[in-house]
Amino acid sequence: MDEARRVVLRGAGATGMLAAALAAGLLKPERAIAASWNKAAFDSKSTVDALQKMGAANPQNTGDIVIEAPEIAENGAVVPIEISSKVPGTTSIAVLVEKNPQPLAGQFQFMAGALPFVKVNVKMGGSSLVRVVAQAGGKYYTATKEIKVTLGGCGG
């Protein structure tokens, strides 16, 4: 699977013309990209829906996920969020901004010695709960943090 991915990346580098064609709307990007991307989950317009599409419906609340983020973000375009999971055996972490048009912002898989930690800057359209979902041993765990935004990050 990994090897196939390399091939896709290498191929993509050699296809600047393809990129131009895509930009002109001649081709559908969905068709050109083979690397895994959970379109259904990313396109979901509600947190409940996104969790379902991720196969993570009804995650269990936990105090073992640490979310470090400002209580008040002045600029919604760049909200730094630092996440670490103390749930034993965490293999993936997903970040959802509940009130964004599409809540799911990203999902990260950890393997081969990577610690269940990620720091990422996200856009927030307004004040919202930020929900983190960690996967450990086939089960899903969740924690939230409320972040107030004084200036939105979507649109103009």
Next chain:
Amino acid sequence: MAGPMKARARMRGNYTDIRVLMSHPMETGLRKSKGKVVPKHFIRNLTVKLNGKTVVEGEISQAVSRNPVFSFRVGGAKKGDKVEISWLDNKGDTNKTETAVA
């Protein structure tokens, strides 16, 4: 189209801190410029490898900020180990960079 990419990996006691900066517009498809909607253009996939072995794989959306910055942590790395980071966006554009653990 892909701008410069920077990465740094440093030993921090019992783990290695990997930071990466990707130059990318991360257009949401909601922003307008001169009355026209700017189409979605964002990084979808990113991969972090340590000595050729994948340690982190990320799928992200347009909700990640412009010129994304990420930090990851890995255990068991040594000074001089090779770190490679690559990304792929929704238009098939790609970029990669590599650094050594310091």
